[in-house]
Amino acid sequence: MDLTRRNFVKVCGLGLAGAGTVALVGCGGEEQPADDTTQNEGDASTAKPVIFYNRQPSNSTTGELDMETLNYNENTYYVGFDATQGGDLQGTMVLDYIKAHAAELDRNGDGVIGYVLAIGDIGHNDSIARTRGVRRALGTGVEQDGNILSDPVGVNTDGSSATVQDATLDVDGTTYTIRELASQEMKNQTGATWDAATAGNTLTSWASSFGDQIDVVVSNNDGMGMSMFNSWSGGENVPTFGYDANSDAVAAIADGYAGTISQNPAVQAYLTLRLIRNLLDGVDIDTGIGTADEAGNVIAAEDFTYDADHRSYYAMNLAVTADNYEDFLDATAVYETAQTQLDEASSPNKRVWLNTYNAADNFLGSTYKPLLEKYDDLLNLTVDYVDGDGQSESSVTNRLGNPDEYDAFAINMIKTDNGASYTSLLG
Ligand code: BGC
Numbered sequence: 492m493d494l495t496r497r498n499f500v501k502v503c504g505l506g507l508a509g510a511g512t513v514a515l516v517g518c519g520g521e522e523q524p525a526d527d528t529t530q531n532e533g534d535a536s537t538a539k540p541v542i543f544y545n546r547q548p549s550n551s552t553t554g555e556l557d558m559e560t561l562n563y564n565e566n567t568y569y570v571g572f573d574a575t576q577g578g579d580l581q582g583t584m585v586l587d588y589i590k591a592h593a594a595e596l597d598r599n600g601d602g603v604i605g606y607v608l609a610i611g612d613i614g615h616n617d618s619i620a621r622t623r624g625v626r627r628a629l630g631t632g633v634e635q636d637g638n639i640l641s642d643p644v645g646v647n648t649d650g651s652s653a654t655v656q657d658a659t660l661d662v663d664g665t666t667y668t669i670r671e672l673a674s675q676e677m678k679n680q681t682g683a684t685w686d687a688a689t690a691g692n693t694l695t696s697w698a699s700s701f702g703d704q705i706d707v708v709v710s711n712n713d714g715m716g717m718s719m720f721n722s723w724s725g726g727e728n729v730p731t732f733g734y735d736a737n738s739d740a741v742a743a744i745a746d747g748y749a750g751t752i753s754q755n756p757a758v759q760a761y762l763t764l765r766l767i768r769n770l771l772d773g774v775d776i777d778t779g780i781g782t783a784d785e786a787g788n789v790i791a792a793e794d795f796t797y798d799a800d801h802r803s804y805y806a807m808n809l810a811v812t813a814d815n816y817e818d819f820l821d822a823t824a825v826y827e828t829a830q831t832q833l834d835e836a837s838s839p840n841k842r843v844w845l846n847t848y849n850a851a852d853n854f855l856g857s858t859y860k861p862l863l864e865k866y867d868d869l870l871n872l873t874v875d876y877v878d879g880d881g882q883s884e885s886s887v888t889n890r891l892g893n894p895d896e897y898d899a900f901a902i903n904m905i906k907t908d909n910g911a912s913y914t915s916l917l918g
Contacts, residue, residue: 538564540770540899541917544763545855546848547571547803548910551614560910561802563917566770569803570762572754573796574617577734577808578624584750584810585709585732586628589669593662596706596730604660604667606707607697608674609715610643612684615907621711621734622674630658631671643674648701672704673697677715683849683881690715691722698723705729713740713751714853720748735854736811736819744816753819755806756854757826758794760862762804764843767899768833768870771841779829780804786831794826823861825869832869843867843874844891845901849881855903874901884909891916 548557611618622641626632632639658669679686708731710716716733736753783789879887
């Protein structure tokens with residue numbers, strides 16, 4: 492007989508041991524076929540895989556992880572990247588650049604090296620980690636309750652803000668002041684965050700009032716960074732730093748974009764779909780990840796970590812600068828040792844529902860999704876891709892009308908607080 496996953500999930504949702512064939516030891520526990528001998532290994536695990544990716548279920552005010560969502564069922568995981576390591580790497584990259592170029596950076600010779608910062612989403616833990624990483628490395632952060640404040644300062648050309656502080660840096664016997672001249676959440680009028688156009692316009696307006704003080708431009712991502720570079724800083728030769736290593740940003744390093752961080756999207760996109768594959772096949776979760784699968788697919792230990800307590804996989808970040816950008820020109824290249832198609836006999840075709848929070852997001856649209864599209868073929872998954880509008884969760888959840896049609900789900904929430912909006916639909 493055929494024990495469909497759907498049966499298991501329904502039974503679990505109702506809290507009944509039933510369907511005449513299954514005895515469940517609680518929803519999160521092991522389930523055992525009572526009298527069935529034909530169940531194949533692939534059905535050993537019954538809960539449909541639910542992978543949150545890129546936006547970690549968490550409280551957007553406190554940053555506290557939403558463990559209820561992350562434990563929605565035994566096959567729920569998060570895939571992202573190590574946000575703190577990445578933020579610190581970005582901060583160090585900017586600091587190293589300032590140290591190497593201090594004299595020529597201080598364009599108006601006032602002894603102050605001023606930077607402006609584009610913030611993506613004040614409630615997104617990746618955005619917070621990048622703001623903190625830059626402030627920590629440059630010494631401009633102000634701590635409260637053990638954490639560096641990550642709020643935008645607005646305009647701070649006189650250095651009087653209480654949210655950041657002026658730092659000092661000695662380079663070759665000269666002491667410079669480092670000042671965060673301005674920072675702002677780049678949200679457009681309809682509420683979409685990480686908004687590239689807003690970042691470009693904001694920099695133009697900052698430049699028209701205090702342009703001669705702006706020596707460095709930093710952005711929480713490349714979408715905003717490139718918009719700023721194109722609107723003002725590129726033409727003025729003001730070094731501009733972003734995050735994501737999107738192909739257009741890496742290419743712009745040849746034209747003066749100062750640097751970016753790769754969040755190892757090939758690893759993240761692979762993990763997003765590979766976890767689904769492993770869970771559906773009922774094999775060890777590490778298969779084709781830390782442990783090579785039969786086809787030889789494997790991810791190097793230094794490229795990811797797994798945090799079991801938080802059910803989270805994190806890719807490790809890499810700095811991309813003028814020294815190494817040529818290795819990163821194609822942001823959509825699949826991972827070197829994970830590109831062999833799985834055997835359809837042991838990994839049969841399955842149907843997956845996957846969304847991105849915003850069709851207009853540069854990183855997800857130009858880097859992450861093209862990688863997912865390559866991996867879905869290799870992993871024998873048929874994926875229905877749905878793009879949200881970046882503003883209202885319902886632009887996505889409205890399109891999850893019939894979850895029974897799918898074997899697994901990969902979710903990119905609009906707001907990190909909203910995990911339950913999805914899990915409640917899954918039953
Ligand atoms: C990326 C941003 C992107 C955001 C979307 C971040 O990890 O760096 O570019 O806009 O995810 O959630």
